Amino acid sequence: MTRLMIRPLLAIACALSTWGACAANDDINQHSTDMLGFSSGNAAKQQGLEQRFDAQLDPADQRIWLKQMSSQPNQVGSPHDKANAEFMLAKFREWGWDAHIETFDVLYPTPKKVALELLGPQPFTAALKEPAIAGDATSNIQDGALPPYNVYGADGDVTAELVYANYGMPDDYKDLARRGIDVRGKIVLTRYGGGWRGLKPKLAQQHGAIGCLIYSDPHDDGYAKGDVYPKGGWRPADGVQRGSVADMQVYPGDPLTPGIGSVPGAKRLAIKDATSLLKIPVLPISYADATPLLQSLSGPVAPANWRGSLPITYHVGPSTAKVHMTVESNWGQKPVYDVIAKIRGSTAPDQWIVRGNHHDGWVFGAWDPLAGNVALMAEAKAIGALVKQGWRPQRTLVYASWDGEEPGLLGSTEWAETHAKELQAKAVTYVNSDTNGRGFLGAGGSHSLQHLVNQVADGVTDPETKVSVRERLRAHMLIAGNDDDAKPEAKDIAKIAAQGGDVPLAALGSGSDFSAFLEHLGIASLDLGFGDEDDNAGIYHSQYDSFDHYVRFGDPTFEYGVALSKVVGHIVLRSADADVVPMRFGDFSTTLNQYVDELHKLVENTRKATEQQHKLLDAHAFTLDADPTRPVAPPERDSDVPTIDLAPLDQAAKQLTQSAQAFEAAYGKRAAAGFDLPPKQALELSTHMARMEQMLTDPHGLPTRPWFKHMIYAPGMLTGYGVKTLPGVREALEARRWDEANQYAAITAKVIDGYRQQLDQLTDLLNSQK
Incomplete structure (x- = not known):
């Protein structure tokens, strides 16, 4: 069921509002260190570590692994699917990881x-x-x-x-x-x-x-x-x-x-x-x-x-x-084989950085998913080499190659549900990839991670143009937005892209293995990959998604496989070793303001469209316009739009903005002082920061689907993979369920208030340290 890779422009269309967050938080966060979450001295050490990591990456490895793993049918229950899991298990262990296969028996017709x-x-x-x-x-x-x-x-x-x-x-x-x-x-x-x-x-x-x-x-x-x-x-x-x-x-x-x-x-x-x-x-x-x-x-x-x-x-x-x-x-039931590998953290072993990609395909699965999976393997090999050189992550690394993603996110969901309490207690971030091709970086995820992604993307060189992958993406946005046929949102994006600053993360819906982590457990998540210049979409989920197709029309040199390993690897390494976890909550706050503003526009536009439809129906315009020889009946009359009370959301978003500014000010002072926190208090701060995303969930979940507990991001009931932001309210408005929209405006505002209160406690924690 894998979604097609998040294309940069599609990602932006899903998260247009985040551009406002970029500009606003550049003002709020003038204090940001050169490397988010690090003191200046530790940032220099981290850059050296990342250079050593990069030196271990060899595109030849990814080519060899991809050819082997896509050489036979690789669907759930196939002999080659199991063989691939055992192959990876042996490799992880060879590279120094503590690895095992976790098996789940699932319904698979x-x-x-x-x-x-x-x-x-x-x-x-x-x-x-x-x-x-x-x-x-x-x-x-x-x-x-x-x-x-x-x-x-x-x-x-x-x-x-x-x-x-x-x-x-x-x-x-x-x-x-x-x-x-x-x-x-x-x-x-x-x-x-x-x-x-x-x-x-x-x-x-x-x-x-x-x-x-x-x-x-x-x-x-x-x-x-x-x-x-x-x-x-x-x-x-x-x-x-x-x-x-x-x-x-x-x-x-x-x-x-x-x-x-x-x-x-x-x-x-x-x-x-x-x-x-x-x-x-x-x-x-x-x-x-x-x-x-x-x-x-x-x-x-x-x-x-x-x-x-x-x-x-x-x-x-x-x-x-x-x-x-x-x-x-x-x-009947079939087994799915999740390959789980860990490197225990040295100072914060109970804070986990989780990284995943799936390994099952519909037939051979060279592009979807093995192109992303071999990038994950390359990261694991390079990290293993660093460990053998004497480095040890501060936080625990958990690398996972999931099985059963294609039928329905089986391996990742069953693992996350099985370990739910432990993950909610320990997981800091989940970083996902899936397909990978050639072209531009596509990035989606929790907006508290937006600045981290931008900093990393600014430090990774695009293989084709030799500029940073972030600047190449920015140029792509500028060109697309200035096209004569560009949609208004693309033009708006181009204007803001010209101002510099962070490029936005897309909001995540569904379609890959991040769903259980983000939308069920409330763990801050990312989904990353390259694409838009490869010609893989035409063989999506077919027998022709093969090694031979990929080396002609995907990423022939595997340079973008290495680029993906660098982007994800640097995010993982920084998340593992930062003095405090590298999150910036002001980005989420300003993004939320934009989402609330979009709801106001949705109500206004729906009311105007409804009034116009009623006028046309009352004037019998549809009947008069129809060709009598090819009859088309008028549309059904839409229900009137009553008063929609978004005031609770307005107030919650406004108060969160104030709290985010206070947190950023306190954080900035600590960053300027080199994060001079005693180890126990630094650990406490990071632990609470890592759980912030969980505050955006509601235990009762969304209407008719309580499994989805995140109140900010969810796949749409009528979009599938596509995201709906503030879904409880937005989907009710779109379906003209007016009472439900008012109900979930209040519920979502309460969730945001809980998030704000937790953020205020973090601010107090920062300010209380001497």
């Missing part, structure tokens, strides 16, 4: 039979497989590889008419309804893109469909984007995107053990009671297989923005002939 056929006068049977490609050495391996399928869809044998629903998002069903198209009792055909894949069958199911097909249109990741594989990197006609369709916006991890570790003796739900499982069958198909199905559709011509790049006329349906689809699965 695999297909026994998948079939799809078009009936009627022009019958067609879908291939549902990916043929070998010349020049790709692993593409002809069939033994041990699973056919294309969507895990956690239901079993079923259904026959029905077909309806095309574009991307299968909520507005698409509204458009179908306006055209008189009902999907009840039908099979829905959607295309990938426009939203997370799991929402497509979920919404189809909610609208009464009995099956769902998801195809890859060349408009989104095929020949419309560039030459297809093997000439170029993009998706060929028979390429299929596999993936999970579990309802992970409710909870990720083993569907049968929500909120608890999937360990022996754990109480498991019956499959019928697992709310993250679908009730209808789902299949992913290629655009080669989708073309005859699309050609069978009658009914209205699809709206302009529904049309892909196939050389056909797109209709919405229903089809002139019925479609028969079959999904039959083995609903």
Whole structure:
């Protein structure tokens, strides 16, 4: 289920408001040391340590490991998945780490039979497989590889008419309804893109469909984007995107053990009671297989923005002939193998810096996830060399290579749930990566870590341009924002990018292994990787995500693999050895102010749009505008927007700004004095700082999904991977649940007040030291 790498500009669009935080906190934090959290003397030592770390990084290592680990099918339950875990275990131990494999047995259905056929006068049977490609050495391996399928869809044998629903998002069903198209009792055909894949069958199911097909249109990741594989990197006609369709916006991890570790003796739900499982069958198909199905559709011509790049006329349906689809699965448990390695801290062993990347793929998984995993391994090897040279981290390092991420964040979630109390007591930061390619740094995470990421990124050289990766990203923002077709938010970003200062972190939604740490346990987290210039998106979750593809269209020299190891490695090393943990809470405070301001704008814009819609409906404008020969009904009348009380959030954010300024002033005095705290008090300060993120959680969680406890960041119920900030309020507003919006404005304000009170205690702790 891995999300595509956070692209820099997409990341910025998710967190536009953080630009304000950058500028404001440059004023608040004039006192910042050259290296956040370090005295000047220790900062110089740290720079020397990082240079020694960098000297250990060899791109040849990453190339060798990637080739070996992607040489056979690597999905959960495969022999090679286990072999890769054992290979890494041996390597960690060779490099001096205390390592073990932690195993969890999880529900993991695999297909026994998948079939799809078009009936009627022009019958067609879908291939549902990916043929070998010349020049790709692993593409002809069939033994041990699973056919294309969507895990956690239901079993079923259904026959029905077909309806095309574009991307299968909520507005698409509204458009179908306006055209008189009902999907009840039908099979829905959607295309990938426009939203997370799991929402497509979920919404189809909610609208009464009995099956769902998801195809890859060349408009989104095929020949419309560039030459297809093997000439170029993009998706060929028979390429299929596999993936999970579990309802992970409710909870990720083993569907049968929500909120608890999937360990022996754990109480498991019956499959019928697992709310993250679908009730209808789902299949992913290629655009080669989708073309005859699309050609069978009658009914209205699809709206302009529904049309892909196939050389056909797109209709919405229903089809002139019925479609028969079959999904039959083995609903058993499979083991997932988490590789856990530790180096105990010398002075603060109960403060943990946790670093993770997953190692399971859908087939071979060279780009997703092994390109990121071998960067993690390179970091571990270099850190092991430093330890053998006599260095020891102040805080404990925990390196983890997760299994089972693709089906639903299984390995990381089960491990985090199993060790929840210990992690909440000890974990300072979780640092994640996943895919990695060539180009610009993508960075998302907790905004208290924003300045740390910027300082590190400013000290790592981009392999292609030889400037810092931060400055290359800044230039990218400036160019994108000055394009004639740039969206307003991109133009705003370009203006602020020109002012210098920190570049923003994206707010995190979901789609990778940070979710359990950040959104369930409240541990400050980061997600990092390079991309935007590689051509890997076209082979996402397909058999063609191979070593041969990666060394042509990913990161051929593995220089960006080394760059990722440097960025993440420096963050890990600084977090491990800083005099006090390197967090800057003023960045979060100002970002929060922007999020609250966005809610005010959302209310205002929703009210204006509602009033305008009502005027158009009352004037019968939609009816008069419609083509009588192609009837489209008016939209349903939106509910009136009542008074929305955001005053509790306004007050909480205002008070937090004052507290953040007071903390920064006290922190600045201590930094100027070289963090002259007695060791016991420095340890206490760092311990409390590390737990600040937990203060942003609420034990009751979000509406209808209590697993997600973070009140500032969450994946959207209707966005999947995409983030919703202040989600309890924002999603209620977007869904026009007005009472719920008012309720969660008060709940979220209370959470922010608790965060502020903890920050005030930190300020008192700083000021009380002599």
